[in-house]
Amino acid sequence: MIELQGTLETRNPIPFSGRFIGDLHFTHKDVPILIIGHHILYGKVVTLEKPYGILVKDAEVTDRAPGAGQTSYTIRAVIRKKLLFKTRPKPIIANVPKKV
Amino acid sequence: MEIVNKRTLDEIDSVLEFAKLGRDEIKSVTQSIYFSEQLDSEGIKLLELDTAVLTALENGERVIIRGDKEDSAVLCTESETFEVKLGEVSNALLIVPDMTLGSELTDTLLPSIQYQQVNSVMHTFYELRKMKPRLQKLRSLLEENPYAGQAAEGDVDHQGTKYTFNELLNLVQGSEREIKIALEKMQAIVIDGYWRVLDFDFLVQVMSHLLQLCDENSWLDQGIPIQECLSVLQDIFPRTVIEHVLKNFADKITPATGKDDDEKHMQIDIDYYRLNEDKVCRFFAEQILKHARKFNLSQFLSTWEKSVPDGMKTSVSQLEGIALIDRDSNPEVISYMTVDTLPEEISERFNHLFRIREKWSLPEITPYIKDLTTDKMDVTAMLTKSFKNTQYWFSSGNGLGDCFCNLKDFDAIVLI
Numbered sequence: 001m002i003e004l005q006g007t008l009e010t011r012n013p014i015p016f017s018g019r020f021i022g023d024l025h026f027t028h029k030d031v032p033i034l035i036i037g038h039h040i041l042y043g044k045v046v047t048l049e050k051p052y053g054i055l056v057k058d059a060e061v062t063d064r065a066p067g068a069g070q071t072s073y074t075i076r077a078v079i080r081k082k083l084l085f086k087t088r089p090k091p092i093i094a095n096v097p098k099k100v
Numbered sequence: 101m102e103i104v105n106k107r108t109l110d111e112i113d114s115v116l117e118f119a120k121l122g123r124d125e126i127k128s129v130t131q132s133i134y135f136s137e138q139l140d141s142e143g144i145k146l147l148e149l150d151t152a153v154l155t156a157l158e159n160g161e162r163v164i165i166r167g168d169k170e171d172s173a174v175l176c177t178e179s180e181t182f183e184v185k186l187g188e189v190s191n192a193l194l195i196v197p198d199m200t201l202g203s204e205l206t207d208t209l210l211p212s213i214q215y216q217q218v219n220s221v222m223h224t225f226y227e228l229r230k231m232k233p234r235l236q237k238l239r240s241l242l243e244e245n246p247y248a249g250q251a252a253e254g255d256v257d258h259q260g261t262k263y264t265f266n267e268l269l270n271l272v273q274g275s276e277r278e279i280k281i282a283l284e285k286m287q288a289i290v291i292d293g294y295w296r297v298l299d300f301d302f303l304v305q306v307m308s309h310l311l312q313l314c315d316e317n318s319w320l321d322q323g324i325p326i327q328e329c330l331s332v333l334q335d336i337f338p339r340t341v342i343e344h345v346l347k348n349f350a351d352k353i354t355p356a357t358g359k360d361d362d363e364k365h366m367q368i369d370i371d372y373y374r375l376n377e378d379k380v381c382r383f384f385a386e387q388i389l390k391h392a393r394k395f396n397l398s399q400f401l402s403t404w405e406k407s408v409p410d411g412m413k414t415s416v417s418q419l420e421g422i423a424l425i426d427r428d429s430n431p432e433v434i435s436y437m438t439v440d441t442l443p444e445e446i447s448e449r450f451n452h453l454f455r456i457r458e459k460w461s462l463p464e465i466t467p468y469i470k471d472l473t474t475d476k477m478d479v480t481a482m483l484t485k486s487f488k489n490t491q492y493w494f495s496s497g498n499g500l501g502d503c504f505c506n507l508k509d510f511d512a513i514v515l516i
Contacts, residue, residue: 002133002194002218016135021218023112024131025121026202033121040119045201051154052225054195055145075157078149081201082193 001052001082002034004041024083032083043085052079107132109211128208133196136217146193146225152180153228166273175228179277182228193222232474233274235282236444239297241271247291248299250338262294286440289344298341304387306337306345307380311409314375320411323353323372349383350375375409382418384408389423389436397425397432421467424457439468446472450486 002024022036034041055073112130116123149157156163156177165175165184173184196216245260252258263271272279288297298306313332314320326346333342350373384407388400405414416425424437437456443449453460453468466479473479 002196002199004192004194017139018137019135020107021133021135023107023115024133024199024216025116025126026129026205027126030202032202033126035115035119035121040121045203050148050150050227053147053149053154053157055147056143073145075147076144077197078154079195083199083201 001079003046003082003084005084005086032085034083034085041085043083045081046084047081048079053077054079106215107213109213112211112213123211127202127205128211129200129205129214130211131199131214131216133199133216133218136219139219139221141220141222144195144220144222146222148187148225148227150182150228150230152230153177153182166270171234171273174231174234174273176233176273176275179275181231181233181274181278183231185227185229186224187227188224190223193225194218195220195222232444232472233272233278233282234444235272235274235279238268238272238274238279238282239286239440241268242286242288242295242297245296246299246302247289247296247341248302249305252299252302262296264293265295268295287344287348289340291338291340298344300386300390303345306341307349307383309333309336310342310345315409320375320409323374324350326371326373328370329373346373349379375412377412378415378418381408381412381414382422385414385419386422386436389434394433394435397427397434400434424464426457428459437468439471442468444472446482446486 022034025033025035027033030045032043032045034043053075054077056076058072058074112132113123116126153163153175161178163175163177165173167173175182175184196218199216200214241261241263245258245262247253248258268279269276274282283295286297288295290296310329310333313329314324319325319329324346329346330339330342353372353374381404385404388403388407389395401414408414419425419434422436422438423434425434426432443452449469449472453465462479462483465483469482470479473482477485
C-alpha cells in the first residue's frame with residue numbers, strides 16, 4: 001500500500017485507467033522516494049498497528065448449493081506495511097537543456 | 101499486463117537528473133507505477149484487522165458479520181464480538197499488490213524496471229471495536245415460546261416460534277461462545293433440538309415434585325441418587341427437564357468413603373446430587389416476589405422463611421440481583437427487580453436505575469451493573485466514568501453496611 005498525503009491527481013481515478021503515475025525508488029537505506037509529475041516525495045516504511053485485510057465479495061451461491069443466500073468475502077491479502085509519503089515541494093524543471 | 105507506452109530507462113534517468121537524484125544514491129531497481137486498466141475502488145473493502153480477528157482467520161475459524169437490516173453490523177469470531185465502523189481518511193490509499201519494499205529488492209548490477217499497478221484507490225476502510233454482544237434479543241426470542249411441559253406444547257399459547265442454535269446465531273449479534281454462555285446463564289435447555297426457557301410456573305411444578313420426593317426419601321440430608329430420582333419422575337416430566345433442574349439447583353457430590361455410620365453411608369458407585377440451599381431459597385423468593393412485585397419487607401421475610409424446605413435457611417444475600425430493598429421507607433419494602441430486563445447500554449442502564457431510585461449504595465447497585473463490566477472496566481471504573489461529568493453529591497451516612505468505594509469515601513451517589 002502507498003499512502004499519499006494531499007490529493008494529487010488521484011482525485012478522479014476513472015479517467016486515469018492505465019495512466020502512468022510515477023517512479024518509485026529506494027535508497028540504499030531503504031527509504032522510499034516517489035517521483036510523481038513535478039514532485040519528489042520522500043517517504044517511510046510504516047508497519048501498520050492493525051493490518052488491513054483486503055476483502056473481495058465472493059460470487060453469489062446458487063440456490064441448490066449449501067450456504068445459499070449467504071454473502072461471503074474472501075480476504076485476498078493482508079497488508080502489514082505501507083509506504084507513507086509527504087510532499088516536499090521540489091520543482092523539477094522540465095526543459096533543462098541536455099548536457100552536451 | 102498490458103501497459104501502453106512502457107516507460108524506458110532513458111525516461112527514468114532524465115527525470116532523476118532533473119530531480120538531482122543520483123543513481124549512486126538509490127538501488128538499481130525502479131518500480132514504475134501505473135493505474136491499472138481495471139481500476140476498481142468499489143469492488144474491494146479494507147478491513148482493519150484486530151489481532152484477535154487476524155488470529156482467528158489464520159486458524160481457519162469462521163468469522164461472520166451478523167445483523168438484521170435494522171441493526172448496525174457486528175463482526176464475530178467464534179468467541180468475540182466487534183462493532184464494525186466505517187472510517188474515512190483524507191489521504192489516498194493506493195493498493196499496489198505486487199509492490200516490493202526496498203529491503204526485499206535484490207540489487208542488480210545494471211539499472212532495471214519493474215512495472216507495478218495500482219488496482220484501487222481507497223478513501224474509506226472499516227474498523228473494528230470490541231464490544232459486548234447484544235444479547236437482549238436472545239432472551240426475547242426464547243420467551244416467544246417458553247416450555248411448559250409436553251402437554252402444553254400443543255395448546256394455543258405455545259405456537260410461538262422455536263429456535264435451533266443455528267437460527268439463534270443468525271439472529272443474535274454475538275459470537276458462538278458468548279451466546280452459549282448466555283444460554284447457560286439464562287438456564288435455557290434443549291428440547292427436541294430447540295433451545296427453550298422453562299416457563300416459571302412449570303418450573304415451580306417440577307421443583308415441588310422433586311422436593312416432595314426428596315422429603316419422602318430423606319434425600320435432603322443424604323443427597324439425591326440421580327438414577328433413582330429420574331426413574332420416578334420421568335413418568336411425569338421429560339428426563340432432560342429433570343436433569344436440567346438438578347444441574348441448576350443442585351451440586352454433584354462425591355460420596356464419602358470410610359465412614360463409621362453404615363446407615364448414612366452413600367453407595368459409592370451411584371451419582372448423587374445435593375440441593376443447593378442458596379439456589380433453592382432464591383427460587384422460593386422469586387416465586388413470592390413475582391406474584392406481588394412489592395412487599396412489606398418483614399412480611400416477605402417471614403413468608404419466605406416458612407416457604408422453603410425444612411432444614412434450609414434463608415438469607416438476604418440470596419436475593420442479590422433479583423430484589424431491591426428500600427430501607428428508607430416506612431415500613432421497609434422489598435420489590436422484585438431482575439437484571440435481565442435492564443437496558444444493555446451503560447448510560448441507558450444508569451438512567452433506568454436512577455429513575456427507579458434516587459440513591460444507591462455501592463453494594464446495592466453492583467448486582468445491577470456488574471454484567472456490563474469488561475476486562476478493561478470494573479464496577480468502580482464504570483461508575484467513575486459515568487459520573488465524571490455530572491453533578492453528584494456524596495453522602496457519608498452509615499447507610500447499609502460497610503461499603504466504601506476505594507476511590508473516594510462515599511457510600512451513596514445521587515444524580516442531580
